[in-house]
Amino acid sequence: MTIAAKIQTEAEDGFARSFAQAGFGATQRAAFERFARAGLPTRRLESWHYSDLRGKLRAAPPLAATPGPDDLLFARAERDLRAAPETLKLVLLDGVFCADLSDQSGALSGLRIRALASLPSADPAAILLAELAALAEDPLLDLNAAFARDGVVIEIAEGAQIAQPIEILALCGATGAQSRFSRNLVCLGAGAKASLLETRAEGVGGFGDSALFLALGLGAELDYACRSEGGAPVDVQNIVARLDEQAQLRAAALVTDAPFLRRQWSILCRGENAEVQLSGAALLSQQNHADTTLTMTHDAPSCVSRETFKYVLADQANGVFQGRIVVPPHAQKTDGKMMCRGLLLSDDASMSVKPELEIFADDVACGHGAACAKLDAAQIFYMESRGVPKPQAQAILIEAFASETFDILHDDFLREILQADLARILATGVFA
Amino acid sequence: MLDIQNLHVRIAGKTIIDGLNLKVDAGQVAAIMGPNGSGKSTLSYVIAGRADYEVTEGSIKLDGVDLLDKTPAERAALGIFLSFQYPLEIPGVATMTFLKAALNAQRRARDEGEMSTPDFMKKVRAAAARLNISQDMLKRAVNLGFSGGEKKRMEILQMALLEPRFAILDEMDSGLDIDALRVCSEGVNALRSPERGLLVITHYQRLLDYIAPDVVHVMSAGKIVRSGGPELALELEKSGYADYASEAA
Numbered sequence: 001m002t003i004a005a006k007i008q009t010e011a012e013d014g015f016a017r018s019f020a021q022a023g024f025g026a027t028q029r030a031a032f033e034r035f036a037r038a039g040l041p042t043r044r045l046e047s048w049h050y051s052d053l054r055g056k057l058r059a060a061p062p063l064a065a066t067p068g069p070d071d072l073l074f075a076r077a078e079r080d081l082r083a084a085p086e087t088l089k090l091v092l093l094d095g096v097f098c099a100d101l102s103d104q105s106g107a108l109s110g111l112r113i114r115a116l117a118s119l120p121s122a123d124p125a126a127i128l129l130a131e132l133a134a135l136a137e138d139p140l141l142d143l144n145a146a147f148a149r150d151g152v153v154i155e156i157a158e159g160a161q162i163a164q165p166i167e168i169l170a171l172c173g174a175t176g177a178q179s180r181f182s183r184n185l186v187c188l189g190a191g192a193k194a195s196l197l198e199t200r201a202e203g204v205g206g207f208g209d210s211a212l213f214l215a216l217g218l219g220a221e222l223d224y225a226c227r228s229e230g231g232a233p234v235d236v237q238n239i240v241a242r243l244d245e246q247a248q249l250r251a252a253a254l255v256t257d258a259p260f261l262r263r264q265w266s267i268l269c270r271g272e273n274a275e276v277q278l279s280g281a282a283l284l285s286q287q288n289h290a291d292t293t294l295t296m297t298h299d300a301p302s303c304v305s306r307e308t309f310k311y312v313l314a315d316q317a318n319g320v321f322q323g324r325i326v327v328p329p330h331a332q333k334t335d336g337k338m339m340c341r342g343l344l345l346s347d348d349a350s351m352s353v354k355p356e357l358e359i360f361a362d363d364v365a366c367g368h369g370a371a372c373a374k375l376d377a378a379q380i381f382y383m384e385s386r387g388v389p390k391p392q393a394q395a396i397l398i399e400a401f402a403s404e405t406f407d408i409l410h411d412d413f414l415r416e417i418l419q420a421d422l423a424r425i426l427a428t429g430v431f432a
Numbered sequence: 433m434l435d436i437q438n439l440h441v442r443i444a445g446k447t448i449i450d451g452l453n454l455k456v457d458a459g460q461v462a463a464i465m466g467p468n469g470s471g472k473s474t475l476s477y478v479i480a481g482r483a484d485y486e487v488t489e490g491s492i493k494l495d496g497v498d499l500l501d502k503t504p505a506e507r508a509a510l511g512i513f514l515s516f517q518y519p520l521e522i523p524g525v526a527t528m529t530f531l532k533a534a535l536n537a538q539r540r541a542r543d544e545g546e547m548s549t550p551d552f553m554k555k556v557r558a559a560a561a562r563l564n565i566s567q568d569m570l571k572r573a574v575n576l577g578f579s580g581g582e583k584k585r586m587e588i589l590q591m592a593l594l595e596p597r598f599a600i601l602d603e604m605d606s607g608l609d610i611d612a613l614r615v616c617s618e619g620v621n622a623l624r625s626p627e628r629g630l631l632v633i634t635h636y637q638r639l640l641d642y643i644a645p646d647v648v649h650v651m652s653a654g655k656i657v658r659s660g661g662p663e664l665a666l667e668l669e670k671s672g673y674a675d676y677a678s679e680a681a
Contacts, residue, residue: 376520377483378520379520379522381480381482381483381504382516382519382520382522383522383530383533383534384481384503384504384505384508385480385481385482385504385505385507385508385512385513385514385516386508386513386530386534386537386538386590386594387505387508387509387534387535387537387538387541387594388505388530388533388534388537389503389505389537390503390505392533392537393505396525396529396530396533397522397524397525400522400523400524400525400573401524403524404524
């Protein structure tokens with residue numbers, strides 16, 4: 001296919017200028033060149049058909065500067081406001097790992113925390129990250145690879161069981177309208193087990209393009225909960241995961257107050273009997289736009305994947321879900337199921353769903369489903385007839401609808417954090 | 433207690449209730465019998481406040497308070513309770529969460545303050561035991577996967593918890609076997625009191641063997657066409673509703 005020459009947008013020009021001024025090395029230059037060739041994705045690109053990033057990102061905000069005292073002060077307050085209790089907190093400030101605002105990991109054996117910028121290029125973690133980065137292709141991942149200077153690298157040693165949940169807090173400094181890029185790695189050795197909470201609140205302004213790479217060794221288990229609230233005006237979250245044999249990944253997300261958010265997952269099961277459970281609940285109002293796009297590749301026999309995504313859409317909000325399950329010929333006995341459900345609270349809200357199955361093996365069980373509906377008036381009347389006022393009845397139904405997606409998490413702590421957030425969001429009355 | 437005057441109700445342009453008058457006094461059990469399509473269930477929904485009905489004329493008052501300008505939840509807080517013919521299943525909502533939300537919403541509306549969790553649990557357990565409702569049923573989502581009999585027992589449990597001033601039982605006997613009918617009826621009879629009114633809607637006299645009415649009304653084509661004592665129900669059982677279709681017309 002030939003790509004018609006496009007006129008460079010102001011944002012693309014801006015990124016090119018920023019890149020030229022920043023003086024990055026060869027690897028980053030190669031990534032930027034890939035990005036520059038593709039440009040910001042237009043709606044003509046099938047995987048970006050429902051999210052017009054090129055139209056939305058009018059200009060490239062300047063790269064976030066090194067945080068100053070005001071930024072630290074601002075981020076400290078945000079951290080204290082947003083962080084969950086009793087977690088090991090690791091703060092990314094404008095995409096840069098900030099040790100001053102983070103907890104010390106010394107007490108936890110089997111856990112190693114480093115800043116990405118401190119990694120020598122020959123470090124095994126750096127090599128692993130490069131391997132994982134090669135698994136997914138997307139202009140925004142290239143843009144991230146081009147600009148990200150730092151992030152946090154979390155390594156969990158073989159057999160280590162980290163009981164304390166680890167929390168990555170992605171915060172922004174006092175200056176809002178900046179471009180933030182971070183590149184993070186969570187690596188679990190064979191048999192390791194951990195819980196990861198990601199709290200994202202970079203929403204003062206600007207543009208965010210983050211990447212999280214997950215590597216799960218043989219039999220490793222990771223529970224991962226992401227809460228994304230108050231995102232940047234344009235925010236892209238890339239997650240790339242690779243699972244070895246018998247590894248288990250359970251990942252749930254709660255998204256709200258997202259002006260324009262794209263979460264894109266690329267998951268590869270490369271060992272037999274690996275299990276992936278992905279879910280997400282998005283509560284969107286006003287002109288919010290949240291897009292979850294995922295590719296789940298079963299690259300080994302007998303792997304299991306479940307994807308369940310739910311959207312609650314009020315006002316003129318827009319939900320997008322694109323899910324693709326890929327099963328190559330050798331991945332016999334694959335068991336994959338994908339479901340997306342939308343709850344439309346307003347006639348002006350919209351939901352776009354595109355499930356895809358690419359199956360080349362003959363002995364597999366794969367399925368997908370999608371449904372959109374309004375709240376059930378009969379159920380609401382039933383509750384009202386018992387004395388529950390209508391707004392509360394609606395909130396109870398929405399909570400039941402959305403919180404089901406958290407059930408995949410084995411870690412009660414993470415589940416309760418998401419449930420508490422959901423209850424708080426519903427108590428604002430925006431959705432009922 | 434409940435006083436309905438000259439009630440006219442339409443749905444989608446079609447008149448369902450056409451000049452109905454009905455009074456039920458405190459302490460009284462009134463039965464409404466009538467053929468299919470006579471407007472019995474519509475009447476129960478209109479009293480409870482379901483939205484899709486258009487009341488074009490008339491009034492419904494409980495203890496002198498006009499209900500028609502009240503929301504369903506406000507009516508419930510004033511003491512109206514409807515036991516549904518087909519109780520709704522609400523997946524994902526735990527029964528206990530639902531019961532507590534209902535009880536406390538009504539208490540808040542009446543400025544009575546919320547009930548503490550231990551008191552609430554005690555109250556639910558006691559009421560559940562009387563109705564043969566297991567702890568397992570209480571742990572499930574509201575009515576989800578319940579049998580017809582279990583759903584009806586859950587309705588009576590809600591009635592026992594909410595202690596309404598006036599309860600409407602819409603075809604409580606439909607979908608019930610004889611044992612479940614007895615358990616539900618005993619539950620209802622335990623709630624009979626001089627302060628509480630009951631309106632029992634049914635097709636069959638059988639239910640009235642268990643819940644003995646003080647008055648029986650016959651409803652046809654959207655109005656009450658005859659009223660009498662308990663013997664009227666027995667008469668209907670023999671003669672059927674054929675006579676009343678012509679009276680209404």
